[in-house]
Amino acid sequence: MAKIESSFLDLDYLDSLAYRDSPIHRLDPRIKLITTLLFIVCVVSFGKHELSALLPFAIYPVALLLLAKLPPGYILRKILLVAPFALGIGVFNPLFDRATLLHIGSLEISGGWISFASLMLRFVLTVSAALILVACTGFDSLCLALARLGVPSVFVVQLLLLYRYLFVLTDEAVRLARARSQRSFGRRGMELPVIASLLAQLLLRTLDRAQRVYLAMQCRGFDGELRLLRPLRIGTTDVAFLVGCTTALLGLRFADQIPALGNAIGGLLSS
Amino acid sequence: MHMADALISPLVGGVMWAATAGITAYGARRLKAGGDDRVVPLMGVLGAFIFAAQMINFSIPGTGSSGHLGGGMILSILLGPYAAFLAMASVLTVQALFFADGGLLALGCNIFNLAFLPCFVAYPLIYRTIVGAHASEKRVRAASILAAIVGLQLGALAVVLETLFSEVSELPFSTFLLLMLPIHLAIGIVEGLLTAAVVTFVGKARPGAWAAAPTVAPLPGSGRLLARWLLLTAITGGLLSWFASTRLDGLEWAIFHSSGREALSAPATDAHSLAAALQERTAVLPDYSLPPAADRSDAGEVAATGGEEEEQWPDVNLATSFSGLLGATLSMLLAGLLGFILLRLRQRH
Numbered sequence: 001m002a003k004i005e006s007s008f009l010d011l012d013y014l015d016s017l018a019y020r021d022s023p024i025h026r027l028d029p030r031i032k033l034i035t036t037l038l039f040i041v042c043v044v045s046f047g048k049h050e051l052s053a054l055l056p057f058a059i060y061p062v063a064l065l066l067l068a069k070l071p072p073g074y075i076l077r078k079i080l081l082v083a084p085f086a087l088g089i090g091v092f093n094p095l096f097d098r099a100t101l102l103h104i105g106s107l108e109i110s111g112g113w114i115s116f117a118s119l120m121l122r123f124v125l126t127v128s129a130a131l132i133l134v135a136c137t138g139f140d141s142l143c144l145a146l147a148r149l150g151v152p153s154v155f156v157v158q159l160l161l162l163y164r165y166l167f168v169l170t171d172e173a174v175r176l177a178r179a180r181s182q183r184s185f186g187r188r189g190m191e192l193p194v195i196a197s198l199l200a201q202l203l204l205r206t207l208d209r210a211q212r213v214y215l216a217m218q219c220r221g222f223d224g225e226l227r228l229l230r231p232l233r234i235g236t237t238d239v240a241f242l243v244g245c246t247t248a249l250l251g252l253r254f255a256d257q258i259p260a261l262g263n264a265i266g267g268l269l270s271s
Numbered sequence: 272m273h274m275a276d277a278l279i280s281p282l283v284g285g286v287m288w289a290a291t292a293g294i295t296a297y298g299a300r301r302l303k304a305g306g307d308d309r310v311v312p313l314m315g316v317l318g319a320f321i322f323a324a325q326m327i328n329f330s331i332p333g334t335g336s337s338g339h340l341g342g343g344m345i346l347s348i349l350l351g352p353y354a355a356f357l358a359m360a361s362v363l364t365v366q367a368l369f370f371a372d373g374g375l376l377a378l379g380c381n382i383f384n385l386a387f388l389p390c391f392v393a394y395p396l397i398y399r400t401i402v403g404a405h406a407s408e409k410r411v412r413a414a415s416i417l418a419a420i421v422g423l424q425l426g427a428l429a430v431v432l433e434t435l436f437s438e439v440s441e442l443p444f445s446t447f448l449l450l451m452l453p454i455h456l457a458i459g460i461v462e463g464l465l466t467a468a469v470v471t472f473v474g475k476a477r478p479g480a481w482a483a484a485p486t487v488a489p490l491p492g493s494g495r496l497l498a499r500w501l502l503l504t505a506i507t508g509g510l511l512s513w514f515a516s517t518r519l520d521g522l523e524w525a526i527f528h529s530s531g532r533e534a535l536s537a538p539a540t541d542a543h544s545l546a547a548a549l550q551e552r553t554a555v556l557p558d559y560s561l562p563p564a565a566d567r568s569d570a571g572e573v574a575a576t577g578g579e580e581e582e583q584w585p586d587v588n589l590a591t592s593f594s595g596l597l598g599a600t601l602s603m604l605l606a607g608l609l610g611f612i613l614l615r616l617r618q619r620h
Binding site for chain 1: 273275276277278279280281284285295296298299300302303308309311312313314315316317318319320322323324326327340357358360361362364365367368369370371372374375376434438439440441442443446464465468469472473476477
């Protein structure tokens with residue numbers, strides 16, 4: 001139970017990071033959203049055996065992490081927490097693809113291991129980019145950005161309401177689960193009928209709460225729309241960031257930079 | 272069950288994004304046309320309920336593992352397919368953003384697998400058909416279980432297909448299917464049992480609860496519109512991926528196998544060839560390999576012109592690996608150095 005509570009404390013913490021102040025935090029949320037998506041598309045667009053060309057992309061999350069003053073250990077822990085699914089699928093690659101692709105001395109490395117490493121690298125890159133986006137933007141601003149980018153308002157309102165009541169209802173669920181675990185020992189009291197009635201109680205309370213929320217919103221003139229009053233403005237810094245990131249990302253994607261880099265350094269060494 | 276960004280290709284992600292964006296816009300329009308704004312807070316709070324319900328685990332008898340409520344089916348029963356789809360989509364969006372459970376690019380796939388399939392396929396075709404007009408407890412139970420199973424099986428199948436089309440995993444189709452379907456059969460049975468138990472309990476405790484929940488009836492002809500739209504998406508996606516796999520990946524595959532490199536940089540312009548010439552002259556590791564031995568001197572040209580000499584492909588020599596590794600290490604060092612400099616700058620402020 002302690003685990004669940006702490007994971008939700010975590011959720012709160014991730015959003016609280018958005019209240020810090022840094023050049024990255026001050027960027028327009030739309031710009032950050034678009035850049036993050038571009039980054040993810042660039043990373044996953046490589047072939048499955050590509051490893052070396054993916055590595056330079058690590059610059060983007062590292063730079064953002066530091067510029068936005070986010071705690072790297074925390075982000076890393078969150079990445080590790082969700083790694084099992086990608087790991088579970090990727091781990092079959094070395095079993096099925098045994099053709100040797102790379103020699104390091106006498107050590108032969110099969111294509112499967114390379115594609116596995118590539119997959120995990122992509123996983124770390126994409127997940128960290130998404131987490132950094134939330135940590136330096138905040139959920140409300142992201143929803144605002146979505147609304148301005150043309151996402152239907154019903155969906156944006158849904159996201160905002162969901163996020164608002166998430167904490168209330170998870171607190172309630174945690175209280176229910178704690179009460180149950182204090183009245184039963186080991187796995188007793190974890191049977192389906194018990195849980196079903198717990199969930200049903202929670203559902204009934206939720207329906208009542210929805211009714212109260214609706215009435216309260218009606219009293220305040222709710223007409224099916226939430227009006228977000230925060231102004232959004234794209235300034236020169238935002239444009240510069242977008243142009244810079246786009247150029248850098250597309251450059252990394254399409255230039256064959258690794259051998260070029262290797263060659264350049266090699267050239268320096270030999271001259 | 273949640274697809275990750277790393278497991279899909281941009282093409283698959285893009286097609287699924289387009290599909291779910293279309294369905295979301297359609298669902299939002301349908302909901303607005305319904306004109307009942309009572310559904311707005313209800314959707315929001317019920318979406319939060321799904322999160323909360325997933326925190327209460329229960330033990331599956333005889334296995335030692337535990338399961339929890341999935342969400343798509345119970346939301347559909349409570350809210351009707353349109354509102355349930357939007358609520359489920361919002362749950363998945365929050366999971367992607369805050370828990371990194373499924374990625375941003377994979378969000379389209381996840382919404383399709385875990386929201387569209389249960390809400391628009393399993394619910395109307397299975398649940399509504401079995402329950403019919405007069406909902407008895409037995410029917411509700413059977414319908415919930417069956418619909419949850421079918422929804423999850425379809426979702427698992429979709430995960431397999433999306434991974435397959437993305438060509439990232441080496442898992443053969445049948446093996447992957449055999450891994451995914453039985454697991455999700457078990458999960459589906461458990462979810463179905465739980466859904467049925469909750470639905471019947473609420474029905475008994477408060478008989479009016481289901482009737483009170485606002486439902487949005489589909490307008491006549493809307494099903495056909497949706498079907499047509501889906502068909503269009505499927506055809507576009509299929510054509511695009513076929514084209515991409517025959518033209519691009521096939522080519523890359525051949526080049527890859529013949530030269531041991533993923534792609535060849537094409538010196539198309541003068542600037543390119545000038546840079547290449549400069550590189551050739553200055554580099555210790557020209558073109559990724561040590562100065563070629565006499566017997567393989569034309570390997571580079573062969574790969575560049577046609578790439579058909581299959582027998583050469585495992586012949587990736589030490590130098591190729593070495594310059595690849597060198598480049599990779601250098602870029603890692605560069606990233607680290609940049610981080611270090613930024614850290615220093617930050618500390619000085």
